[in-house]
Amino acid sequence: MAITATQYSKTFWLFNTAGLLAYALLLIQFFPVNGVLDHWLIAPWVDSTGRFFERDNWWLTHIAHHGVKNVIIGLIVILLIQFIGSFYRAGWRHYRLPSGYVLISALCTTTLVGLLKSQSGHACPWSLVQVQQHHLVWLDHLSKAGHCFPGGHASAGFALIALFFAYWQSQPHKARYYLLAALLLGFAMGWGQMMRGAHFLSHNLWTLWVAWAVNLGLCAIIQMYAWYAQQRQNPQLIGQAHLNH
DSSP, rough: OOOOOOOOHHHHHHHHHHHHHHHHHHHHHHHHTTTTHHHHGGGGGBBTTTTTTTOHHHHHIIIIIHHHHHHHHHHHHHHHHHHHHTTTTTTGGGGHHHHHHHHHHHHHHHHHHHHHHHHHHOOOOHEEEEEEETTEOSOOTTTTOOOOOEEEEEEHHHHHGGGHHHHTTTOOOHHHHHHHHHHHHHHHHHHHHHHTOOOOOHHHHHHHHHHHEEEEHHHHHHHHHHHHEEEEEHHHHHHHHHHHH
């Protein structure tokens, strides 16, 4: 069994809640969107004319962008098959909870990132860079550009941190490997978009924050459901004990 409707430990909540808050404060304080660190990290991919020379790179466009995204979609389809099959095959019942959790979490993460992007005033780097007197200049804002924050492509990779939360209670060793794989995939996907000029690194770092927050929210719902189920069960157990006497 993987994720279950049980109580998460105090350590789990302390680490994740404090970590999520600290991570947000660090990003706000030291890694502002379209800030100095963003400019410094993305500058190697801009030529002297202000053009991102890897923007149309075949590997970055067709493999790192479309190809990897299709692989993740394939993984989601496999999870969906496992989830549906768990209702019809007894041997697949152990897939039901973890597969269902990952599907819901991934859907919530990518949907929320998409909604935030649609309302964002932050533009993509390739729209903000200019060359003035042989120097790169980064615009703070463009009135006719935006819808580029947080990073949408990286959300497909970071959404898979749901595997960590799905298996943390029952198989923590496996869960750590899933977490490492999801982080590496999300950062790799985000870095490829940086090279193309589609996103700053801060865009992708905030995408990770959204994925983390979504999973904590789902864990809170699971915890509340466990508490509610326990409250309903206790009166029944007490009543049964009185009848036995």
